[in-house]
Each structure stands twice: as structure tokens, then as C-alpha cells.
Amino acid sequence: MRGTGPTADESRGPSDEELVAYLDGELEGQTRRELEQRLLKDDVARRRLKELQVSFELLGDLPAATVDDQFTRSTLEMAVLNASQTMPTWRHKPIWRVRTLALCAALVALAGLGGWGVTELNQLRIERSQLEDLPAAQYLDQLRAIDDLELVRQLSDDLEWQQQMALAVDVGELQLPDASRWLGLVPAEERLEAVSMFSPQDRATLASQFEMLTRQLPNAERTVIRQRARLLSETPAEQRQDLLRTVLQYGTWINTLVANDQARIRDAKGPQRRAVIDEILERDRGRWIAQYPLSASDKSVVIEWMLGQVRSAISERQGDDAQRDRAALEQFERLLNERNGRARDRASRSPTNFGAFRVFALWMERGMTDAAIAEVRSRLSAEARDKLETMNDLEEQREILRSWVGITLRDRFRTPDASQQLYLQMDSRQQEQLDLLPADEFLAELNNRAQFRGPMGRPPRRPPPP
Amino acid sequence: MLQVRDGDAAAFEQLVRRYQVRLVRLLVHLAPSPDQAEDLAQEVFMRVFRARERYEPGAKFSTWLFTIAGNVAHNAHRSRSRRKEVPEADAPRPGGEKSSGAIESMATEASGLMPARMLDRRERSAMVREAIGQLGDRQRMALLLNRFEGMNYAEIAETMGMSTKAVKSLLARARVHLRNLLAPYIEGDGAALPQASMSSSGELDAV
Numbered sequence: 001m002r003g004t005g006p007t008a009d010e011s012r013g014p015s016d017e018e019l020v021a022y023l024d025g026e027l028e029g030q031t032r033r034e035l036e037q038r039l040l041k042d043d044v045a046r047r048r049l050k051e052l053q054v055s056f057e058l059l060g061d062l063p064a065a066t067v068d069d070q071f072t073r074s075t076l077e078m079a080v081l082n083a084s085q086t087m088p089t090w091r092h093k094p095i096w097r098v099r100t101l102a103l104c105a106a107l108v109a110l111a112g113l114g115g116w117g118v119t120e121l122n123q124l125r126i127e128r129s130q131l132e133d134l135p136a137a138q139y140l141d142q143l144r145a146i147d148d149l150e151l152v153r154q155l156s157d158d159l160e161w162q163q164q165m166a167l168a169v170d171v172g173e174l175q176l177p178d179a180s181r182w183l184g185l186v187p188a189e190e191r192l193e194a195v196s197m198f199s200p201q202d203r204a205t206l207a208s209q210f211e212m213l214t215r216q217l218p219n220a221e222r223t224v225i226r227q228r229a230r231l232l233s234e235t236p237a238e239q240r241q242d243l244l245r246t247v248l249q250y251g252t253w254i255n256t257l258v259a260n261d262q263a264r265i266r267d268a269k270g271p272q273r274r275a276v277i278d279e280i281l282e283r284d285r286g287r288w289i290a291q292y293p294l295s296a297s298d299k300s301v302v303i304e305w306m307l308g309q310v311r312s313a314i315s316e317r318q319g320d321d322a323q324r325d326r327a328a329l330e331q332f333e334r335l336l337n338e339r340n341g342r343a344r345d346r347a348s349r350s351p352t353n354f355g356a357f358r359v360f361a362l363w364m365e366r367g368m369t370d371a372a373i374a375e376v377r378s379r380l381s382a383e384a385r386d387k388l389e390t391m392n393d394l395e396e397q398r399e400i401l402r403s404w405v406g407i408t409l410r411d412r413f414r415t416p417d418a419s420q421q422l423y424l425q426m427d428s429r430q431q432e433q434l435d436l437l438p439a440d441e442f443l444a445e446l447n448n449r450a451q452f453r454g455p456m457g458r459p460p461r462r463p464p465p466p
Numbered sequence: 467m468l469q470v471r472d473g474d475a476a477a478f479e480q481l482v483r484r485y486q487v488r489l490v491r492l493l494v495h496l497a498p499s500p501d502q503a504e505d506l507a508q509e510v511f512m513r514v515f516r517a518r519e520r521y522e523p524g525a526k527f528s529t530w531l532f533t534i535a536g537n538v539a540h541n542a543h544r545s546r547s548r549r550k551e552v553p554e555a556d557a558p559r560p561g562g563e564k565s566s567g568a569i570e571s572m573a574t575e576a577s578g579l580m581p582a583r584m585l586d587r588r589e590r591s592a593m594v595r596e597a598i599g600q601l602g603d604r605q606r607m608a609l610l611l612n613r614f615e616g617m618n619y620a621e622i623a624e625t626m627g628m629s630t631k632a633v634k635s636l637l638a639r640a641r642v643h644l645r646n647l648l649a650p651y652i653e654g655d656g657a658a659l660p661q662a663s664m665s666s667s668g669e670l671d672a673v
Contacts, residue, residue: 017638024612026619026634054652055645059598059613061590065491067504075482075508079515204476216483 013045014038016052023053069144069212070259130214131191135184136229137210139177142251143228144221147266151273156239156246164281165249167387171291173284174252179245184233286396289387290403298384299408303336305376306363306405313366328358336412360409361423361431368398376401422449478518482511485528489535492610495598496539506542510535528615532625536607543603590651597647605640612637 014035021027022035039046136143146152155161168174186194195203213222235243254262261280268276294302307329314325373394377385391397423431423446434446489510493503513534521530598606604626611617611625619637623630645652 015638016642017634020638020641021619021634023641024619024637051645051649051652052641055648056613056641058590058594058648058651059609061594062598063591065487065494065503067486067490067507071490071504071508072479072482072486075486075511076479078508078512079478208476208479211480211483 013042013048016048019045019049019052023049023056130210131188133210133214133226134191134195134206135182135233136225137213138183138206139229139248139251140209140213140225141255142177142248143225145251145254146228146247148273149228149231152246152250153243154274155250156242161246161249161281164285165253167285167288167292167390168253171288171293173288173291174249174256176245176248176252179241179248182244184229184244185240286391286399289390290400291407292384292387292404294384294404294408295381298381298404299412301379301381302376302401302405302408303412305372305379307333307359309366309368309372310359310362313362325358325362328362332359358431360406363405364402368401370394373397373401422446478515481514481527485531486511488528488615489531491614492532492535492607493539495595495606495610496535496603498542502542506535506538509538513538526621529617529621529625532611532615533627536626539607540603593648593651597644600647601640601643604636605643608633608636609640609644 018027018031018035022032027035039049165174165176169176181194181198183191183194195206198206213225217225232240232244232247254265257265257280264276265273265280310329314322314329317325377388377397380388388397388400391400423434426434486507489507490503493506493510494500497503497506510531514531521527598609601609607626608622611622615621617625619630619633622628622637623633626633628636
């Protein structure tokens with residue numbers, strides 16, 4: 001056995017460097033031939049060579065690295081977010097709002113990347129027998145997420161589930177694939193032709209998922225996914241479309257959840273699983289409704305309603321504060337009219353929005369009585385009212401209305417959300433300091449603070465490696 | 467990579483899928499701790515993504531990728547070592563002097579009581595991992611690129627920013643060091659205790 005230091009044999013024989021280079025095929029010509037001659041005669045050199053080789057080959061005993069699909073997904077998500085640049089957000093708000101912004105960032109980024117080229121499916125050299133796999137590949141993410149087809153069958157008949165999913169689609173939380181274009185509905189020999197009708201993006205997605213299914217998934221999982229796709233395609237035609245739609249809803253929805261929620265659902269069995277699903281849906285409903293895109297007339301309703309309350313609040317005030325608030329209200333209304341009446345050119349947008357900030361702050365200070373909620377509810381369109389009334393609790397309705405007003409103001413005045421929130425967080429002295437700034441400096445200063453200071457910084461990044 | 471540089475999102479996904487396992491396999495041994503490997507691999511991919519527009523064809527992409535991986539791992543070690551003195555990059559890690567003994571005792575524990583017993587793969591793997599951990603950072607990187615990426619000396623040199631001659635010397639030191647660390651685990655005739663990886667009709671017979 002060998003110790004840790006070089007032996008006398010080593011010092012007399014070929015150098016370690018020569019032996020290693022020989023093993024690595026990096027020794028050439030005369031040097032190689034000389035070493036080979038030496039090895040034929042020299043037992044010690046031969047033993048050293050063998051030890052070097054064996055110890056090197058022991059590296060083959062190291063376990064193979066594995067990477068799950070979550071790693072790939074999160075890497076790609078990070079890239080998408082990276083491409084979108086960082087978005088200002090705030091940390092003290094409920095997590096759903098932060099997630100909303102992250103989602104927006106991802107969507108913005110995806111839109112920005114829309115011009116990217118795509119990988120064509122036909123680059124994959126699909127064998128005819130592999131055409132059978134296209135339906136499973138097409139909705140791979142969803143089929144991987146479905147581990148209880150019976151539950152999905154139940155959900156497909158559940159009106160409440162369907163309404164929740166419709167809401168999620170309405171607010172852009174879920175983007176469901178088109179169930180009517182499923183390749184499982186197309187005979188195998190016509191599938192490539194059907195694929196050629198897909199958009200380049202859809203073809204690229206299909207290509208990537210096909211690659212994943214056929215080459216990267218473990219055999220056992222691939223078999224299960226094929227079985228699920230087959231079960232779906234063998235479902236009687238009259239039930240198939242509903243079932244497929246629910247598979248896409250459920251699979252897509254599950255994939256939007258945070259890992260902890262996914263694990264809770266996965267770990268729950270039987271009726272308990274349904275209970276967990278309902279609990280998560282209940283929790284998310286408020287977030288989805290808060291994002292509900294109001295129609296133009298509903299936006300006007302909520303702004304007018306908010307202004308009415310602010311006017312009342314100001315009329316009850318006296319002194320310098322009241323004067324300043326009245327000035328802010330006047331400015332706000334003037335800007336509002338400009339936006340309603342004129343083209344939204346840059347010049348009309350650029351004057352400060354501080355009136356809007358001040359007015360919003362006043363409204364938030366005033367609070368929202370039950371009667372005020374009833375009033376706005378009666379003025380909203382049936383559709384928006386329906387969404388609002390989905391929340392039974394008045395406090396939840398308050399939160400939704402705050403969100404609708406905030407989002408409408410932000411959109412109307414192109415106000416970054418983080419800036420709006422920062423202003424609301426400031427005490428009156430800080431607000432006043434800002435209000436006194438020249439109009440063209442106001443927003444710049446506020447944005448600057450929102451981005452670089454205070455409780456609201458840039459969105460949290462992945463921590464750097466230690 | 468050229469497609470990624472030109473803005474092909476699908477190509478970036480393909481690139482991640484193609485290299486992720488190889489990258490993690492390397493970083494498991496280069497990272498300060500194995501459980502950081504995935505985080506560092508993501509950091510490497512992000513750097514590639516951010517630098518995509520600056521990518522110049524010429525060198526192999528994998529060379530560029532593993533150069534970045536080496537830098538990321540190096541930075542991770544540096545961040546970790548800020549509070550203490552950083553060992554020389556090519557020097558064995560702290561505790562290296564005792565490492566051979568540690569491995570020896572592992573080997574004894576595993577096989578000493580039952581000399582005829584063939585060690586299972588998991589035990590061998592633990593010993594080899596321990597041995598690799600005792601190598602200096604640069605030795606370890608060169609060795610892993612050589613063994614797992616099948617890189618020749620010129621490619622390793624390019625990846626690690628060294629001359630080919632320096633790589634030759636570095637790899638020789640690494641291999642000798644590895645052999646010494648695993649000495650308790652290799653029988654006198656050069657065969658590994660469990661199942662000799664090299665048959666008697668191997669390369670030597672061809673000499």
C-alpha cells in the first residue's frame with residue numbers, strides 16, 4: 001500500500017506527470033513509446049500507473065446528479081423575471097399582492113419576449129410511432145399534475161369549481177390551453193398536419209414538452225402520463241370535452257400554486273383533498289376579485305364614489321389643512337377631466353400627480369362605512385357587483401374596493417403602485433415636504449424613494465450564494 | 467447558444483435542460499456544500515442569460531459555461547471564507563492532512579471486520595466523495611472536468627484560464643493526491659477493494 005509521500009521508486013521511475021498524461025492520452029510520439037517500453041520492464045512503474053488509473057476510475061462510483069423539473073422551471077422563471085427588469089413592489093402588503101406583481105412582471109417579460117424565435121417541432125425527428133405521444137406531450141404539465149382522475153371528474157360537474165376557474169381566467173390568473181385543439185382528438189396520421197396549423201409559440205412549447213416526455217422523464221412517470229392521456233382520449237365523446245377542460249383547469253391551477261400548497265394537496269387523500277382545495281380557493285378568491293378588470297363605466301363609478309366621500313371629508317375640515325386638501329382635490333379633478341377629455345399625450349401626463357396622491361390618502365383616512373359600500377355596490381354593473389358580492393364579509397368587500405380604486409387611479413394616472421403605497425405610508429410632514437416640491441420633481445422624487453429607500457425596495461431577489 | 471444570443475427563448479430552455487444535470491454534478495463537488503449546488507447552478511444559468519448578447523462563437527459553449535461555473539463556485543467559497551483566512555486555491559482543504567486517515571478509518575469500518583466483504587457502492591461513493599473534498603479547489607475542478615466532461619488538457623486550460631502545461635502539472639498533482647487519499651481503499655496490486663474497475667486485460671496488457 002502506498003503512503004502519502006513519493007517513494008524512492010517514484011523518484012527513479014517515470015514522473016507522475018508522465019504517467020497521468022499517458023493515462024489521459026496526452027502523451028505522444030517518442031515520449032509515449034519510451035514510457036511504454038519502460039512500463040514493460042518496470043513492475044513498480046506499472047503498479048503506480050495502475051493505482052493512478054484505479055483511483056481515478058473510482059470517481060465513477062459517485063452518485064449521478066439528478067435535477068427535477070422544478071429546478072428547470074424556476075431557472076426559466078428567473079430568466080424571464082430577469083429579462084423583465086426588476087419591478088418595484090412593497091413588502092409589507094399581503095403576499096398575494098406581491099405575487100400579483102411578480103406575475104405581472106413575468107407576463108410583461110413574456111410579452112417582451114414575444115418576438116423570440118421558436119424551435120420547430122419538425123427539428124425533433126419524430127418517428128411515426130411517436131405520434132402517439134403527441135397528445136400526452138401537448139398537455140404534459142397538466143397531465144403530470146393530475147394524480148386523481150376521479151377527483152377531476154367530480155370537479156367537472158361542480159358548478160362552484162367552474163365559477164372559480166372562470167373567475168381566475170377572467171382576471172388573468174389562469175391561462176388555459178385551448179381544449180378543442182387537443183391532438184388526442186385527431187387521428188395519429190393527421191397529427192403532424194394538425195401541429196403545422198399551430199402558432200410558432202405553440203409548436204415550440206409542444207416540441208419542448210415532447211422532448212421532456214420522451215427523453216427526460218423517468219420511465220415510470222412517462223408510462224403513467226401516457227395512461228392518463230389514453231384514458232382521456234377513450235372517455236366517451238359526450239363527457240370528454242368537459243373532462244378535458246377540467247384536467248386543463250386543475251393541472252394549470254395546481255401549477256400556479258406555491259410549493260407548500262401543492263404539497264398539501266398532494267398529501268391529502270380522499271375527501272380531505274377536496275377540503276384542502278376548497279380552502280385554497282377560498283383564500284385566493286379575494287385576490288382574484290381584487291384584480292378583476294373593471295369596465296370603463298365601473299371605473300368611473302368607483303372614482304366618482306371615492307371623490308364624493310373625499311368632498312364630504314374636506315367639507316368637514318377647517319384651517320390650512322382643509323385649504324391644501326381642497327387645492328389637491330381641484331388639481332385632481334382637473335387632471336381627471338384632462339384625461340377624460342383629451343388625448344393622453346405625454347404633456348398632459350407629466351404634471352405632477354400629487355393631487356391624486358393626496359386625494360387617495362384622504363379617502364383612505366376617512367375609512368369606508370357600510371353605507372358607503374352599499375352605495376357603490378348599487379351603482380356598479382351587475383357583473384362587477386356580482387364579483388364583489390362573492391365575498392360575503394364586508395371587511396373583504398372593503399379590501400376589494402380599496403384595490404379597485406387604487407388600481408383604477410394607478411392606471412388613470414400612470415402611477416407606479418409602489419410610489420402610491422409609499423406616499424400613503426408617509427406621515428403628514430413627509431407628505432407635505434413632497435407636496436411642496438415643484439410639480440415636475442414630485443413624482444421623480446417619490447419614485448426614487450420607492451425604489452431605493454424605505455420599507456419598499458426592489459422585489460426580493462434570490463439571496464446570493466454565501 | 468447562438469439562438470439564445472439572438473433571443474430564442476425555446477433555445478434557452480433547451481440549453482438549461484441539456485446542461486443542468488452536468489452543471490449540478492460538477493457543482494455538487496465545487497460548491498462549499500453539496501446542497502448549494504442547485505442554487506449555484508441557477509446562478510450560472512442566470513449569468514449565461516445576462517451575458518447572452520456578449521457571447522462570441524468560437525470557443526465551445528460548454529467551456530464558457532464551466533468557466534462561469536468555476537467563477538461562481540469560487541465566489542461562493544470566498545463569501546463563505548470572509549471571516550477566516552482563505553486557503554490557497556490549489557492547496558488541500560483544511561483538514562487535508564488528516565483526510566487520508568479519515569478515509570482509511572472509513573475503509574476499515576466498512577471492510578476491516580469482514581475482510582472478504584465487498585463494499586457496496588454507497589460506501590465507495592462516500593469515500594470517493596470525501597477524497598475529492600480533500601483536494602484543492604483547482605485540482606478538484608480540473609479532475610472533474612477531466613473525468614466527467616471528458617475534457618482534454620487544452621479544453622481544461624481554456625476553461626480554467628491556465629496554460630496547458632500548468633494543467634498537465636495540476637492534474638498530475640490531483641491524481642497523485644487522489645491516489646494517496648484513496649490508498650487505504652486500493653489493494654496492493656492496484657485494484658479497488660470492492661470491484662476492481664480495471665480488468666487484468668485492461669490498458670496495461672496492451673502495453
